[in-house]
Amino acid sequence: MIRVLVVDDDFMVARVHRGFVERVPGFTVDGVAHTGAEALDAVRSLRPDLVLLDIYLPDISGLEVLRRVREGAAPVDVLAITAARDVATIRTALRGGVIHYLIKPFTFEVLRERLDRYGAAHRRLAGDGDVAQDDVDRLFGALRPTRISLPKGLTAPTADLVRTALIAAVGDLSASECADVARLSRVSTRRYLEYFVESGTAAVRLRYGGTGRPERRYYWTGP
Known part of the structure; x- marks a missing residue:
């Protein structure tokens, strides 16, 4: 099972997101945090595989949580889930190593698709040893939705x-x-x-x- 920490300052939204995650086979929610401090404590104590991280938190920004998580010793992946739409925030989150960035509100189907892709990549990294370039291409492709070919005349x-x-x-x-x-x-x-x-x-x-x-x-x- 892939163990998930849900971080959101809104108790009802956190409950909804927890319910979404627990509907996806292969995933389980180990904890829920409503502040940045709680999130950092939970990452250290629970050591989840994946954090669903809100950006707008009451004490410190989710971006600061992301930075501190990356500086820490706990190996954890982060999927940003937020209402923040500004380019600067998105750019900072991407540079901080989030596996994806979902803008609220979104449907269960959208989150499930991201989690399924993450699960496929997570399983490919479960073993040891070396991989070929084709394996790397499939791994990174699993974390990104397939792009639809643009119609003629669009770039x-x-x-x-x-x-x-x-x-x-x-x-x-x-x-x-x-x-x-x-x-x-x-x-x-x-x-x-x-x-x-x-x-x-x-x-x-x-x-x-x-x-x-x-x-x-x-x-x-x-x-």
Whole structure:
């Protein structure tokens, strides 16, 4: 069994996340923490395999918890689960070695997919000895969702710009607002936004004004 520590300042959210984890075969929750100090104590005492770490904690930031965990002796993996969408936080978490970054709210299916991938990678690392490059490629691939091929005319670097703008947004964005953030044309940005909607990683809200068509406003829902 892969032993998990759930860290979230909201007691109800922590309970929900605990329930999610315990529904995934091969995973068990060893403890729950609601502050950064409790999280650090639990990592030292429980030595979990995986920490589901919130960023917004009442005493110290989850990023500081991540830094101290990395400085400690306990070998543990961290999956960030948070409402923090700003690029600086995401970048710091990635540099701190999180295996993935999930933005609240998310469904059980989204978390289960990440845990299943982590479980596959965890099992591949259970043995000793050397591995070949193909084994390494499969291992790292297990920790990352498969990328869908972009339609003709769309490029990965531009898709990443639009994706980052959506993830970092507080709330939803119109195509024009997203274009301003990403520093792209509105027409080009709209194509990427609609692609994300079609692929299930973004969704649309309609804002109705006094006259004319409702404005399409986009928000990120994917990994």
